Amino acid sequence: MKVIVKFLATIRQITGEPLIEFELRPGNNTVWETMRNLEFRYGPEFKEATAGSYPGGIPKIRILVNGRDIDFLDGTGTELKEGDVLVLVPPVAGG
């Protein structure tokens, strides 16, 4: 089962690529498992940049699945389907 993972801003600097097509095994297809797979693939720098929060409580990344923040889906338990788009967004802003 293939999903697309997109990396934005500083996360892209670590992965060195803007997006990847990623193979997930059925039964191993939640956002949580996908993140663990990505940590394995991109190493400790990726993990450091994506896990937990900054001092002050701002999460290091927000995760979108098909345009929706997973906090408004099933959190890291959100299950991915074939063709889903996962986007990793570090804290940024603009106006």
Add this chain to the structure above:
Amino acid sequence: MLGAYTGKMLEVDLGSGKLSDVPLDEEMAKTYLGGKGLGLKLVYDEFRPDMQPFDPDNLLIFATGPATGLKIPTGGRYNIVCSKSPQTGTVGSGNSGGKWGPYLKFAGYDAVLFRGISKTPVYLNIADGKAELRDASDLWGLTVFAVTDELSEINGNPKKTSVACIGPAAENLIPFTGIMNDKYRTAGRTGLGAVMGSKKLKAVVVTGSKRVEPANPDLLKERVRVSMQKIRENPVTGPKGGLHTYGTAVLVNILNEHGAYPTRNFREAYFPEADEQSGETLVEKYLTGRSGCWGCPIICGRKSDVPEGPYSVRDSEGPEYETIFVFGSNCGITELDALIKANHLCDEFGLDTISMGGTIACAMELVESGKIPEEKLQGLNLRFGDVGAMLDAIWRTAYKAGFGADLALGSKKLAEKYGAPELSMTVKGLELPAYDPRPIQGIGLNYATANRGGDHVYGYTISPEILGLPEKLDPASIEDKPRWTILLQDLASAVNSAGVCLFTTFALGLPEYAGMLEAATGQALDADKLLKLGERVTNLERLMNNMYGFDRKQDTLPKRLLKEPVPFGPAKGQLSRVPEMIDEYYRLRGWVDGKPTEEKLKELGLA
């Protein structure tokens, strides 16, 4: 007088050429702070409901806030207000950074108020407390960059000099022109440039070296230290933070991935090629440096260069997110180098990029839907995706050349002229910014109710709805959105009256602003009092708009955003639900049908 103010304003009657120093009323400073609040109050004191945009009595006011010119983070900002906007018919307003605001204060004034119309072109020079109107016949017609270069050295101290001016488009009274300072910084919206052009005022030069003293320097130092720490530690505003590294353009991919990146005149909300015009691509290909406003630790501005090719341009600044969307996805155009060029042209001519691009996109749709006959275009191939036509359209608008005369109407009048008013993506005549309100419910309510028309920074609900700051709200939900919209609108009114940058709100809250302003001015302030002040400013602006005839009828969105679901992408099927939120918004505001009640006005000291 309170600390942090010079205590003096300059009144300039351009009709008679008379200049007068007037004291800044202390009570007014306490009630409205400065900046936007002060400007609105000065307009209100001479309010005439029959005011016309190019009436000599239309006041044009440049106002600093108490933070402007102090060592308060981002204290480099000022506001411009006019009695009547030529674009919206509301009170007009905009704010800008750079270094103009601080140097006005160092030159000896908190604000400058212009009335009347000069017979011949003039500019105002204020150097260390001495103000003088000078002939600008030789400067009339010059672009923003040229006139800034001409005037930067006149007082022999370019480092301590700043020039605010208009470009040729404002001289030609195009209703969506800004007032530019330090070449690239703009009070962009509601056509303030055209009001300045109608007064035959080409520029205002400020030079000064007299710093303004805060009321309690030690306390201010301590409170600034705390705020600076928060700004530095924040992953958005800190030295290696998102704003500094990528600038506002970082939002391109984020909004696109939410399915909220307006595309082809808001027909769509997802642009598959967005990454090619993203902040990430800008950094990789065209960024040559970063630039910040006076006193800013964040430094979000971009310096950019397109070294070669058909859109080559040197020593440019920008583009911001709004500009990328409006000439990019909204015109169906991918090429980032062309967008840098479009931004540069708008800066040269002094055009508001959002309204210029929104008008071009509207024209493209009018052409593609057969509403504008081919012969009217005189060879201009205005179709989505045509880069050459988009760039051509900008200078043609500035000079009303060929079809440019029609584009110079702005999208509302253009769409009306060609029998399809529903294709103008405006609120109160102001072209909408870069967040499709169909998947982001709060920003739609903000656009609909913003006093100056379709404007995102009037109440930046994107912060909680998309960026998750200060807390995450579900963009698709309407729950609690009226309350949040009001809070963010009044916060912005307070921030714009204080003279600091709205981008500090990503790291700071009302208690930090109130603490710094209290130490600066000596006026007792806390978070509640400051928010109340913001509410007063928002209501005063609304009250004047009511007297111009605005009420519930104009507090809405273009029909497309209420009736045409997003056709594809992550937000497929969504619509704005402003009609479901507006009554609750009015109730919480203490308004009836878009008008503050007598009771509310009394509560705010406005009746």
